[in-house]
Amino acid sequence: MRVALHTTVRADRVEAYEEAHRHVPEELTGAIRAAGVTSWTIWRSGTDLFHLLECDDYAGLLAALEPLPVNIAWQARMADLLDTVHDYSADGASAPLPVVWEL
Structure with a gap:
């Protein structure tokens, strides 16, 4: 499945x-792949970050990564840099952007 997400980086933390x-x-990255992700790309426009990932099961991905110490440490690091973070809780499974059009 393809999943698109939107997060935002703090204007003063883009370089970091x-x-x-x-x-x-x-x-x-090994844990992300083991959880079924085959690709994950992030684009930035100003402070807006757009993620596109391909995975087997997005809710399963979140459940697999949420308790991992390496992910917890990474998310803490990202929380210092982002205004809008990637939600790894069970509620985060409803965060993907809805598809409006596809060719």
Whole structure:
């Protein structure tokens, strides 16, 4: 399934956000892949971040990653950089952007 998300980075933390993503821990990327993600791309327009990920089951992905110490540490780091964070709780499964049109 394809999932599109929208988060926002703090205007004064854009550079730090991009730097953090140049060094995503291998343990985290491995856990993301193990949870069924085949691709995850993030685009930035100003402070708006748009994520597109391909995964087997988005709710299952969130459930698998939420309790992992490496994800908890990463989310704490992101919380310092973002105004709108990616919600890894069970409620986050309703966060994907709705499809409006597709070709």
